[in-house]
Amino acid sequence: MDITRDIHASGLKVTAARQRILELFHASPQQHLTAEDVYRLLWAEHKDFGMATVYRVLMQFVAVEILVRNQFENSPARFELNTGKHHDHMICTRCGRVEEFVDPDIERRQHAVAQRSGFALVEHTLSLYGQCRHCGSERTTPA
């Protein structure tokens, strides 16, 4: 991965904020970050860009398709790298963890359903809400 080249190729100018924010997305184990997450991570390393700057850069990256913006229920938008590969999400309503999945059967069924209605499917988002294995196991642990 070449951050500088990626930004340049998108037509945006390479700035310190853009460079550092894109680096964060490549380095972060939690691939789905809110603007606030990004702001906090920058703040933790004493790179204080300000929330307005962070948000502006995120939206610029979405516009040039470097990032994808996901709007999950009851939570601020989550941004992730645009890998160009379709996937769906599971969202933990307790801790906010986001996990990705792809299920060929679900994908096929969605196309079949759309086709049956004469609906030309262009894209879809599928989000499952519930408790992740960490939060779910806490709940079911016997007292």
Ligand SMILES: [Zn+2]
């Ligand atoms: Zn959880």
Ligand SMILES: [Zn+2]
């Ligand atoms: Zn994702």
